[in-house]
Amino acid sequence: ARVWDMRTKAEVHCLGGHGDIVSSIVAQDHEPQVITGSHDKMIKLWDIGTGRKIKSLTNHKKSIRAMVIHHEEYSFASGAGDKLRQWALPEGEQIRKMEGHNTIINALALNKDNVLVSGGDNGSLYFWDWKSGHNFQKIQSKVQPGSLSSEAGIFAAAFDQSSLRLITGECDKTIKIWKED
Structure with a gap:
């Protein structure tokens, strides 16, 4: 994943570290944090101010396909080939596994x-x-x-x-x- 300055159209950071396709990206409105999900089964939390990885979440056992961030709470959800999960930010603690789909x-x-x-x-x-x-x-x-x-x-x-x-x-x-x- 890459972070771009839209005013100058220059690349600010290249967030490397996933081992497969990055399939989903979400960001908080009020925090310098971006979350990436990949077919490598990992979710990574990044500080976009520094370009450094904060944490890797490895709870999913299949490819991450989709993510959505909550509009008010400091949390997000991820969907994969195995489960739907909810997470708390900024540290990425799992809130719950949503079973059934x-x-x-x-x-x-x-x-x-x-x-x-x-x-x-x-x-x-x-x-x-x-x-x-x-x-x-x-x-x-x-x-x-x-x-x-x-x-x-x-x-x-x-x-x-x-x-x-x-x-x-x-x-x-x-x-x-x-x-x-």
């Missing part, structure tokens, strides 16, 4: 009401309460007519500014907008 998690999104959504390789969407880790809803996305069932994967997810609509990018080349019933 038994597929490769490719996408995470968090809204202002503390609803965490995990999107899976099999087209499943799981809705979680950030505070308790409770899974309160599951949805299976349907593939576009003419697509194969193997194209059901969800690879991107984000809430709009109202936090009422979830937008997903999917393997069948569609973008879907979800809203509460």
Whole structure:
């Protein structure tokens, strides 16, 4: 991962140390810390002021595919091929392992009401309460007519500014907008 000065367009730091593809990066708004997740199964916490690694988190046993940072709390979540986990910052202590979404998690999104959504390789969407880790809803996305069932994967997810609509990018080349019933 590289840190750039957007005013001068110059590279400030090269954050080396992952052994495979860096698949996810999140940063805090108010702290000089960046978090990287990689297919090497590691999450690394970095001080972007100095470019130094603070800590490596090795709890995941499969590739890190997605991360999301909490908008108010000093915490983040990571999704991988094995589990969904929540972490406290700045040190990276694991808060909880969120069990049940038994597929490769490719996408995470968090809204202002503390609803965490995990999107899976099999087209499943799981809705979680950030505070308790409770899974309160599951949805299976349907593939576009003419697509194969193997194209059901969800690879991107984000809430709009109202936090009422979830937008997903999917393997069948569609973008879907979800809203509460």
